Structures are given as structure tokens and as C-alpha cells.
Amino acid sequence: MNQRDPNAAHERSTVIRALLMRPLLHRRGRHIRTLDLARRHQAELRAWFDHHLGWRLHVERDRLRLFKVPASTDPHGHPAPTARQCALYCLILAVLGECGKQTVLSELATKITALTGAHSRLRRFDATDHRERVDLVAMVRLLTEQGVLAAVGGESTTSRSNEKEYIAGTGDALYDVDHRTAALMLASPVPPSQADGPQALLDVGPTHAGTPEDGLRHTLMRRLVDEPVVHWDDLPSAQREVVRDHGDDLFTAVRMGLDTRVEVRAEGAAVIDEELSDIEFPKSSAASFAALAMADQLCTHIASSQPRRTFVSHTQLDDLAAQLTEQLSKLVANINGQPIDTPRVLDASLYLLSQLGLITPVRGGIQCQPALARFRAPAGQGLRPLGDDLMLFGTHDLQQPTTSEER
Known part of the structure; x- marks a missing residue:
């Protein structure tokens, strides 16, 4: 460019x-x-x-x-459709081709029932089941957000009320169909009917990627632009070699192409950009406050351990949670509507940190990821208030990426 x-x-x-x-x-x-x-x-x-x-x-x-074909299907803490909802999403797209310029929920349900009934490998859709109707409406709403469908009359209280009535089994809802947009929805390197399984829908072979090195480079770039942080230890050895040999070119392409900042550390790299892949720490709840405080406790614990280890045992977690509970009890009244106690503080904080990919549950405890350092409290300030914007991996000088063998 x-x-x-x-x-x-x-x-x-x-x-x-x-x-x-x-x-x-x-x-x-x-x-x-x-x-x-x-x-x-x-x-x-x-x-x-x-x-x-x-x-x-x-x-x-x-x-x-x-x-866009992602490097992985990890939702990174964002809510994602269930497997059943994903199947219904695809089935709606499949039957829309048989619909006119407008359709109703009951017509979609009838066509999906017929389609699933004609293929033994598809789970049959049952429009009499309340859960099935809920999932169908959820995917119709997603397609509405994406411009494939448009509720007649707009996204009004009436259209939402009609959808609720359909779920209850007493009504229906009418939509305009954008067939051209529907035809553009599928993004897959291979036709689904020719794929051996779900993962094959994401695999870009040599025909699509060019040389094997092109494929590795594409995968790395996809992770950089899609994921909050890329840890080198999570990459296969071949991809780490590409980072070692061509990392500067990759990071420059991201910086220049996206007009953004890329922070590169010995542990990994991340695009620091609130509009793109950077995930904002949850706010406005005691659980998120507990998670933020636990992140700081974990970072302090790791920094003080000799030799330094990123593994924290269940026993150590209990001790940290007990200390944190004493501090939190002076600031918040409850967590998720329940009184403050050590088990509740531990469960709520670890759940959020795990959802954000900042810790990984392992046998006997947790493994802390380097990006956890972003949420350390400044020295001498105690619990850090929500909303402070520290850089990933802390604020130390940048380091060049290395492979595991070189560390």
C-alpha cells in the first residue's frame, strides 16, 4: 500500500x-x-x-x-451463539433463497422443518419447542443486525413484541429480505458441503494461501488484528520462526495499514486500540471490581515469587482471596447480590479473568498470562480504580520477541 x-x-x-x-x-x-x-x-x-x-x-x-476467515473461533470473552443457534443461522440463510421479498417467522420455521426433515444428518427443527423458537428468533435478530433481514416498520417496540408473541406461540413477525446481502454472508475457503468437519471451514490450504510461508504469515496477521493479545508461547514453532524472521514487517504492516499502535514484548504482541481488538475491562459491578483487584494481587504475587513463576496454586489463591475479601468488604456490600465472602470473591474474580483470557485454569491452580500485568495498580495506590488505561505487559521498556528456545 x-x-x-x-x-x-x-x-x-x-x-x-x-x-x-x-x-x-x-x-x-x-x-x-x-x-x-x-x-x-x-x-x-x-x-x-x-x-x-x-x-x-x-x-x-x-x-x-x-x-474474513478468523485464525481461531475463540470469542475472547464476548458472548457467542450456541452450536444450535449457529446451525439455525445457516439454515435460515439456506431457506431464504426460497422466500420472496418478504417473509415471516412461521414461514422460516416451516421451511427449516422441511429441510432438516429431508436430511438425516441434520437435527430436525421442532417449531413446537419453546427453546427452538427462542433460538430461531435470536438468529433472525442477528441477521437483522447484519442487514439480511429488516423488520417491517423498523426496529420498533411493535416488531419486538411480535417476535415475543411468536416465541410464546401466539403470533408472528414480518421481515423484508435482502437477497443480495444474504448471498454475500458465507465466508469459507471451501464450500460447507465439501468440508470434512467444522475446522475445515477455517482451513486455508495452499490453493488459497499461496506458499506455506504465506499461510503462516496470514495466520499470524489474522491473530494480530483479531485478538486482544498474541502470546508467543501459544504459537506453533513454525509461526514463532516467522515472528522471529519477519516480525518487524508484520508489525509495520499492522501499524501502517490500521493506523494504530502495536505493542511488542518478549512475551507477545497486541494492537493497542479500543475500537479494534482491545477488550475493555468490565465495569460497574462488584464482580468486575473484585476481578480487577485480584489481577493486581496476582501480579504482585508473581513479581515477589522466587524464582518467578506464573503458576498460582489453589492454596495460594485462597490466601490471596482472603486478603482481597478483607479489602473489598470496606468498599462494596455484595457480589452478584450475595454477601461478600472469600469463596464468592474468588469464584467471581477468576471467572471474569478467565473469560478475558488473562488466566488459564490448569491442574492444581491457574496459569497467569503476561497480559495480566496491564491491570497492575500503580505503586503505593492500593486498589486501582476502574477505567485506568495501562498498557499491556505493564510499562517497562519494549523488548524484542523471542522463541521459547531462546528464553
Whole structure:
């Protein structure tokens, strides 16, 4: 991507950032300018996504679609559809082709029932089951957010009421169907009917990735732009070698392409950008306050251990939670509506830290991840208030990435 024109580079970065956050954009509302910029720079943008990420960019006058294949399916603490909901999502897309310009929930249910009944390997949809209707509506709402469906009358109280009535078995809801957007929804290197299993839907073989090294580079770039933090120890040896040999080029591509900051440490790297992959620590609850305080306790414990270890045993966790409970009891009245006590503080804090990928439960205790250091309290200030923005891995000088063998 030519960076000699700062304004053009900024415009391209604007489109790249928008697509990484939302891979399907429509010419409506705040996306109008993004589509105009994408059409202006479509050749350079296609080349950037293809070269750095191995993703195909489709540009139309009214739609912009990045066929984004993630490096992993880890939701990183964000709520994700269940396996059943994912299946229904795909089934809705499959039957929409048989619908007209409008459809209703009961029609979708009938067509999905017929489709699942005709294929023995598909779990049959039962529209008489309350849980099935709840999941169907949840996926219809997701497709509405993505522009495939549009509730007639808009996202009004009435349309939501109609959906609730359908779930209760007493009503129905009407939607406009955008068939062109529906046709652009599937992003998979291989057709699902030819995939050996779910993981095969994410595998980009040599035909799509070019050389084996291209495939490794694409996987690393996908993790960098999609995940809050990439720890080198989590990577296969071949990918760590790519980081060692070509890390500077990868980090520069992310910095320049996304117009953002990449923090690189001996333990890993992360894009420091609240709009992109950076996950904000949960706020406004006693449980999140307990988790933040526990993060600080764990970091202090690790820093003081000799030799330094990132493993913390259950016994040590109990001791840390007891100390923390004494401090928290002076600041908050309860956790999740229950009185403050050590087991409750421990369970609530470890659950949130695990959801954020800051700790990993292992046999006998937990393993603390390097990114936990972001949530250390400044020296001498006690419990750190929510919302402080410390950098990942603390605030020490940057270090060059190394492989496990070199450490």
C-alpha cells in the first residue's frame, strides 16, 4: 500500500478498520462514506487484504464485504451463539433463497422443518419447542443486525413484541429480505458441503494461501488484528520462526495499514486500540471490581515469587482471596447480590479473568498470562480504580520477541 500520500493512506486505513470490526457494510447511515472511500481505493485495498491476510474483498456500489476467515473461533470473552443457534443461522440463510421479498417467522420455521426433515444428518427443527423458537428468533435478530433481514416498520417496540408473541406461540413477525446481502454472508475457503468437519471451514490450504510461508504469515496477521493479545508461547514453532524472521514487517504492516499502535514484548504482541481488538475491562459491578483487584494481587504475587513463576496454586489463591475479601468488604456490600465472602470473591474474580483470557485454569491452580500485568495498580495506590488505561505487559521498556528456545 502506497503511504506517500498521507490523506489517501488515512482513507484506506479508515476502510480497513471499519471492515475488521464489521466485515459487511451497507450504504446506509454512517457507512456511506466508508463505501465511497472503498470504491475510490478498491484496488489497493484488495491487494492489502489479499497480501497480508489472505482475505478476499468484494466491493459493490451499495455493499462492502470482506470475506474474513478468523485464525481461531475463540470469542475472547464476548458472548457467542450456541452450536444450535449457529446451525439455525445457516439454515435460515439456506431457506431464504426460497422466500420472496418478504417473509415471516412461521414461514422460516416451516421451511427449516422441511429441510432438516429431508436430511438425516441434520437435527430436525421442532417449531413446537419453546427453546427452538427462542433460538430461531435470536438468529433472525442477528441477521437483522447484519442487514439480511429488516423488520417491517423498523426496529420498533411493535416488531419486538411480535417476535415475543411468536416465541410464546401466539403470533408472528414480518421481515423484508435482502437477497443480495444474504448471498454475500458465507465466508469459507471451501464450500460447507465439501468440508470434512467444522475446522475445515477455517482451513486455508495452499490453493488459497499461496506458499506455506504465506499461510503462516496470514495466520499470524489474522491473530494480530483479531485478538486482544498474541502470546508467543501459544504459537506453533513454525509461526514463532516467522515472528522471529519477519516480525518487524508484520508489525509495520499492522501499524501502517490500521493506523494504530502495536505493542511488542518478549512475551507477545497486541494492537493497542479500543475500537479494534482491545477488550475493555468490565465495569460497574462488584464482580468486575473484585476481578480487577485480584489481577493486581496476582501480579504482585508473581513479581515477589522466587524464582518467578506464573503458576498460582489453589492454596495460594485462597490466601490471596482472603486478603482481597478483607479489602473489598470496606468498599462494596455484595457480589452478584450475595454477601461478600472469600469463596464468592474468588469464584467471581477468576471467572471474569478467565473469560478475558488473562488466566488459564490448569491442574492444581491457574496459569497467569503476561497480559495480566496491564491491570497492575500503580505503586503505593492500593486498589486501582476502574477505567485506568495501562498498557499491556505493564510499562517497562519494549523488548524484542523471542522463541521459547531462546528464553
